[in-house]
Amino acid sequence: MQNFQEFLENSLQQNIKKLVPLTGGASADINRIILEDDKELIVRRSLSREQSVMAIPKKLEAKIQRIVRSLDAPVPEIIFEFSEDEEIGEGYVMEAIPGETIPRKILRDDKYANVRGKLSFEIGRSLATIHQTELDDLGDLDKVSFEDSLKKLYLVYSSFEQPQPVFELAFKWLEIQELINYENVLVHGDFRFGNFIISESNLESIIDWELAHIGNPMEDLGWLCVRSWRFGNVHKRVGGLGDIKELIEGYESISNIKIEKSQIDIWQLFGSLRWGVICMMQAFAHLSGSINSIEKAAIGRRVSETEYDLMNMIKHKNFL
Amino acid sequence: MTVFDRPSASELLDAVIDFINAETKSEDYPANKIFKLQIVSNVLSIVKRELDLGKEINEDFSKLGADLIKEKDFSIGKLAEKIRNNEINISDKNFIDFLYKLTEKKVDIDNPKYKKI
Numbered sequence: 001m002q003n004f005q006e007f008l009e010n011s012l013q014q015n016i017k018k019l020v021p022l023t024g025g026a027s028a029d030i031n032r033i034i035l036e037d038d039k040e041l042i043v044r045r046s047l048s049r050e051q052s053v054m055a056i057p058k059k060l061e062a063k064i065q066r067i068v069r070s071l072d073a074p075v076p077e078i079i080f081e082f083s084e085d086e087e088i089g090e091g092y093v094m095e096a097i098p099g100e101t102i103p104r105k106i107l108r109d110d111k112y113a114n115v116r117g118k119l120s121f122e123i124g125r126s127l128a129t130i131h132q133t134e135l136d137d138l139g140d141l142d143k144v145s146f147e148d149s150l151k152k153l154y155l156v157y158s159s160f161e162q163p164q165p166v167f168e169l170a171f172k173w174l175e176i177q178e179l180i181n182y183e184n185v186l187v188h189g190d191f192r193f194g195n196f197i198i199s200e201s202n203l204e205s206i207i208d209w210e211l212a213h214i215g216n217p218m219e220d221l222g223w224l225c226v227r228s229w230r231f232g233n234v235h236k237r238v239g240g241l242g243d244i245k246e247l248i249e250g251y252e253s254i255s256n257i258k259i260e261k262s263q264i265d266i267w268q269l270f271g272s273l274r275w276g277v278i279c280m281m282q283a284f285a286h287l288s289g290s291i292n293s294i295e296k297a298a299i300g301r302r303v304s305e306t307e308y309d310l311m312n313m314i315k316h317k318n319f320l
Numbered sequence: 321m322t323v324f325d326r327p328s329a330s331e332l333l334d335a336v337i338d339f340i341n342a343e344t345k346s347e348d349y350p351a352n353k354i355f356k357l358q359i360v361s362n363v364l365s366i367v368k369r370e371l372d373l374g375k376e377i378n379e380d381f382s383k384l385g386a387d388l389i390k391e392k393d394f395s396i397g398k399l400a401e402k403i404r405n406n407e408i409n410i411s412d413k414n415f416i417d418f419l420y421k422l423t424e425k426k427v428d429i430d431n432p433k434y435k436k437i
Contacts, residue, residue: 165399166419168403294359294363295356298363302431304430305427307426307427308424311419
């Protein structure tokens with residue numbers, strides 16, 4: 001860490017008072033940089049190629065953020081990028097946006113009472129902005145179709161050799177759905193509360209672009225509606241605080257894409273299945289012995305929550 | 321029949337869970353430690369519920385599952401394989417009801433609050 005701090009100080013030409021580790025994404029080492037004048041920045045980096053299997057390279061993450069920001073979507077400004085030796089890794093430094101990311105606080109603290117009412121619309125509008133990104137500028141980003149996503153997810157699921165009849169049913173159910181082939185867009189890939197920085201008055205920023213790809217615009221909308229991100233407020237489909245009607249209104253206020261609610265339903269079901277498989281991934285990272293973690297072990301028993309959601313959607317057509 | 325004295329395994333787990341829950345309310349613990357202790361408490365609660373109810377659930381669903389697939393022996397793996405190989409009509413009401421009940425029972429063990437919210 002000492003060398004990394006020295007590297008950052010040399011690059012920024014300022015002394016760093018403190019480097020505070022933050023909770024990482026799927027494959028990122030994230031630190032808050034506190035400079036001597038108390039100004040704050042964020043550094044995101046990947047330390048080894050192995051850690052980056054699921055995620056796009058940090059250089060590409062930074063490029064996307066620059067492009068999306070130029071469209072006036074709320075995204076932190078990139079200060080500089082680096083690609084150094086194995087010890088320093090590859091990454092970028094960006095501005096630190098003040099605000100809250102912890103969903104339970106945003107959902108429950110009094111100071112967010114005013115912003116809660118308008119977040120669903122704002123999130124919809126910001127997502128529509130992101131989805132308007134020119135794809136010509138993103139030639140190095142993977143195109144992922146619904147069929148590809150299903151196949152990849154099935155491969156990951158089946159690699160654990162822990163049969164889940166509900167998952168098998170969900171894969172079959174998804175295979176026979178009639179999907180609208182919307183024109184491909186830039187998909188954020190992890191568009192949900194936890195990756196939104198919220199102030200008392202606004203959606204300030206959308207972060208964590210490491211799963212970005214080119215694909216169906218409904219993927220982001222469906223993922224946002226997955227019940228696992230509602231934190232107890234299950235009747236508010238958008239992150240436990242907003243209705244889908246406001247989300248769609250926000251999206252369509254600046255987009256020519258006309259959203260069919262039934263398409264969000266399909267992608268929400270896909271999202272629950274995806275989250276279930278991710279829970280398995282976490283648990284098997286522990287079970288395989290690669291990481292000894294009580295959190296990862298515990299998350300293996302959250303698979304049943306996603307099965308319960310999947311069965312409610314399939315049996316009762318209940319997407320709430 | 322058990323040769324072991326009270327407290328039973330389940331009662332011992334209750335004691336540990338109560339201890340952890342009381343400790344996490346103490347102001348002496350830093351926030352990140354409280355979070356981890358709450359996870360430990362949740363994990364032990366799963367273990368306790370599975371210890372108390374798991375055997376009966378496994379037996380019930382072995383019978384129900386055998387009836388569903390019309391075979392003497394049932395396993396979760398066998399059912400998954402039949403779905404995968406299109407040997408089960410996924411629109412069949414009995415099949416859907418079976419999976420729904422099974423899922424409800426799993427959530428009852430893993431996180432019973434999840435059904436209530």
